[in-house]
Amino acid sequence: MANENQWSRVNRNRNMYDNHPATEPPRIPKSNGNGGPKKPRKKRHWVLAIFLWLVVLGIIGGLAGTAVFVTYANDAPNITQANLASETSSSIYDNQENAIWKLSTVDRDYANSNEIPKQLKQAVVATEDRRFYKHNGVDPIRIAGALLANIRGSSLGMQGGSTLTQQLVKLSVFSTSTADQTIKRKAQEAVLAMRVEKNFSKDEILTFYMNKVYMGHGVSGMKTASEYFYGKPLTQLSLAQLALLAGMPQSPTNYDPYLKDTSRATERRNTVLSAMVKYGAITQNQATAATKTSVTDGLQDLTTKAKLANNNRQVTDAYVKSTIAEAKALGYDTTKSGLKIYTNMDSTMQQYMYDTANGNSVAFPSEDAQIGATMTDPSNGKVVAQIGSRNNQILQATNHATLTGRSAGSSIKPLLDYGPAIEYLNWPTYRTVEDKKYKYPGTNIDVYNWDRKDMGNITMRSALTQSRNIPAARTLEEVGGASAGKFVNSLGVPTNHIPGGQDAINLDASTEQEAGAYGAIANGGTYYKPSYITKIVTADGTTHNYNTTGKRAMKTSTAFMLTDMMKGVIKPNATASDAIIPGLHQAGKSGLVAYGDNENMPDQAIKDAWFTGFTKAYALSVWTGYDWPAKNYIPWTYQDLPAQYYQRVMSYAMQNKPNTDWTAPDTVTPKVRGNIVEYEVKGEKWSNGGLPLVNSLPQSGETPAEAGISGSAAVGATTGNN
Template identity: 80%
Template sequence: MSSIMANKNQWSRVNRNQNMYDNHPATEPPTMPPNNGNGGSTGGPQKPKKKKRRWILATILWLLVIGFIGVLAGAAVFVTYANDAPNITASNLASEPSSAIYDSQGNPIWKLSAVERDYANSNEIPKSLKQAVVSIEDRRFYKHNGVDPVRIAGAALANLRGSSLGMQGGSTLTQQLVKLSVFSTSTADQTLKRKAQEAWLALRVEKNFSKDEILTFYMNKVYMGHGVSGMKTAAEYFYGKPLTELSLPQLALLAGMPQSPTNYDPYLKDNSAAKERRNTVLLAMVKYGAITKKEADDAIKVPINDGLQDLTSKTALANTNRKVVDAYVQSTLAEAASLGYDTNKSGLKIYTNMDSNLQQSMYDNANGTAVTFPSADTQIGATMTDPSNGNVVAQIGGRNLKTLQGTNHARLKTRSSGSSIKPLLDYGPAIEYLNWPTYRTVEDKEYKYAGTDKNLSNWDGKFMGNITMRTALTQSRNTPAARTLEDVGGTDAGKFINGIGVPIDHTPGGADAIGITASTEQEAGAFGAIANGGTYYKPTYITKIVTADGSTHNYSVNGQRAMKTSTAFMLTDMMKGVIKPNATASDAIIPGLHQAGKSGLVGYGDDEGMPNQAIKDAWFTGYTKSYALSVWTGYDVPRENYIPWSYQDLPAQFYQRVMSYAMQNKPNTDWTMPDTVTSKVRGNIVEYEVKGAKWSNGGLPSVNSIPQSGATPAEVGNNNSH
């Protein structure tokens, strides 16, 4: 019994020791003999694991060293960037670096501020407005020195939480002022270097100017929408009152607008975003201690449009020259936006390819008496490019403009091109892929669209029988064009026309042969590719953009080979015949000028209730080696108006006036036959074919001359041709 008790006491001591070890993990346990695999001992006590602790300490030390080196490196980078920062002066801070658009000679054509800015002195700005701006934009404005680490941390946290109280951005008001004064506002330019320079300049601004001065600079500089910069100007523009006479809800609306002037525009039909933003400002003012909760609640009840003026009576864009360049500017702004620029921000200088003399000529011919239009409501769209590089040198988007920045008919892609598409979709691919010569026989005979009972006719209701491709194109016969597209096949035809910038979203066939939707911008680019020998350049407006910090960004387009030089030359040679007496665009003749082109008319269907030979869309696209000019005319509501048959040559007449002016000081150079083409005289006409190429006449008899009987300068191409 005593033996048992002794053993029990022994186990109790062991358990107590183990419990002590379990309850004190930081205490090193007693050394136990390791197992040698046979239950025996290795012969001695195990040494403490000091090496592990040394390794941990070494790691910590290395991390500290690496962190210290990282801080030094970061500081060195910051200093390097700061040394390269642009200068910033009181003039930079006080003035608005106005954004403007310039022509090819560097002359300003459009200021991106619609009204002059009235600068507000500090005593003209109510204390409540200053409090509103600080509350919503930078609550710690009076506590930091230009850069706020607390704000940066708060911004990250607010973004994670999805807060909407204006703290999502880490930039202080001072940093925002610096950005508006000397830096680009493009998101593409928000690099580490720019952020470092922005922070450095913000520290300098805080050192040299008082908080009140900085806040005044900011409130005078911010963009408020509608071409208005500065809150004093906005008060006069929106309310017709000085800032000192505005109510609390009106001031809160102004304070909240700079974050997104477009979205928070109170004049929008759906102005709920503006109302929500104003209310957010009011609640921020309560949190800041600027107003009481009751004052905020009372202001929130006020309608968002309270006191707003009727803007229809304002003439902010009164400069008459704006009408001259309206369409070109509209296209330029669209291109700038596609390049990543926010054109509502200050400090952009956008340089374009516009030739102001050609632009004025277009405007004068569209709005003067040199070209006679059927009525005041007849509209026009026209684009002129340089075929050698795709630069758009002039563009007009309408006539008798009542409003600016409205419909730009030059880029409208919803109107049928009529027969002007035939060289691009039918005959161009036939030369490119089938090696057709200019004298290849085509049939002008009765034709039904494949798989239908629908007949296709010509403008005169007659057929010319077997004719050459040259004749079919110059006389704009419809049935040969449809047959040619069939022979080429929709896949190759679609590949060809997409390659010259006239996109078609389906495999072309049937009625596409005599008309698809296109714009004058697209046709000018496509015909320009033919003019320069087969290289397509996308039409482009901008040559360079200089941002507020003085950085220059240059832009140009690279040309893409779209067709063989042989195809381009043979198309040009055939289309020279379009601009001749008894052809379809005789009104485009400029005596002695080497030029080519194609006209197109779109008629109405029998079920549209229009008179016989009424025209829905009239086109002419022509070119020299220096310029390509595409012209469309028609009506915005074609079901209510139409172009009379007697005005079918309206686009050719406009082209003739503008191109005559444009070519005055340009070389009158003819196209040279490439060495891949050879000539043949057939029926007293010089015809061309691809040298050594195999082609088929389709089993049709050869024809040697161009029949002239019945040919008149007119054609209509659409699904229901006359």
């Protein structure tokens, strides 16, 4: 028997081997200690290991998250009943921190709990936070639902995780800028929400919220919105109207019932009604009946309400427009509450500019004639004052000070033509330029001077001070469009093409742009982008400071030589004699834009009139014209209107400022030519175009090179451009 049992085991083992592929070597099972094969070990220990590691990592992550949360929580700002109960209007301040504008068109009317209908409270809770009465300020179930919706691509998104209490906290103490929606702020928001829930009842929290939310049109709070939109208290509104108000805070702009397309407002109102049915606040029949009501039912005409409350809003209107635009560019939502925006505006200067534009000290051709003016500080680019229109009876009118699309006329010449010629070609102020018959390159279009006459060969100084068009066009051609474009772009005047041809006397600009560009000339060549805001304090008390960094736009020699030439513009019998302020060191350039031959306007009719001038303390750019130039024009007798306005304003502005002249840098050399002190860039070569003037020939004892005449002009052999 023993032998049979042994062979049986062998046969069984042989059968085991036969189950393996022929290519696999036979494996002899290990003994289990009882003569039989050992059972294979279960290889599941790795699952347990992974699980244990996940637990450890989870604990570590939880502890780290808790530590971060606690750290953030400890830094959370204080929140008081005053923060919760009052809607802190965003305000704008001048450079002395006096309030000049509130970003709200109406006063907020606070509603007590008993003034808010039960149905409105139910509508808000049903739509915004159905578990409002069950959580303690933070709702984990709601957060989980929001995360799931976000993963699925639902429009609910992460904002859906915020409870009404958290939204109230955000509106009360935190910035609404998207840049500030960080993990830190979310953690602090949650902590403060729990504190609020601990110290206030649910009804108080809901009342705070309904008085805080922004409803569009500069209105905050649902009671104020009821009076503003319907002319009634909340208690007199219909179910359909209450549902509309309850749904608006999520997006007041999109759900505005005053829009031409009211489909989104209607859809939102109906969504609120459906939520109220699910919540048990109303029946389906009530909801159905309300959805049949037009979303515009009962709305008031807002035409008369659009007039703003502040008495000085007409005075500061343009400056505020520019300030709001800059704040938005910095990432702030100016429709929300709690912002304190501090500006560079000099209120005294702003008032004087407004009074001068709307008073009798400067005569305008008609009531409809408009103005745009910007004054900056050349040393830092800060906008001191700005006027966007005159006779501004309807607020929010066009801001002509920042309006582009109107030709700057001859006021562009120092920036596009002669500035680049000095900067890149080293032209001296006495360089010869030709004022002779000329066509724009590549065209049959003749260039004409304002008097339709030619003066032959003149100096660059004379061409600029007498505002000759032909020499300017020739200069731009010689400089080259690429170089001219680079120069003018560096001064904050953008071009969407390579300048050339008619651009020499016809490039578009705004007074804001020209004030910034001429300011760079005034300060010796450093460009500062015109800026309005000095700091913004957000609702949580955080201060954000803003300063413009200057960039070198031209050599000091270029800035000085341009300034010296433009002093001659403000002289008796010059093109801007009306800008003369006796004894004041100043410079500038005028500009007139004529109508084309096919525009059917009288001879010498003016479309746009400009003057931009500067001292070392201020740069002031002024434009005058009409909103509809095809119907109205500035008569020739009013061509000096911008210079006259400049003269009144700059005289006032410089009363208490140092009257200092510009000093020639050591990179320029003076040269006396015909009793005029001219200047050239020290040690630089330049090419003279056209025949030399008599007073440009070498003086006694000078060589042609010493006289600053080089190239073909030195031997008087050419009459063309080089």
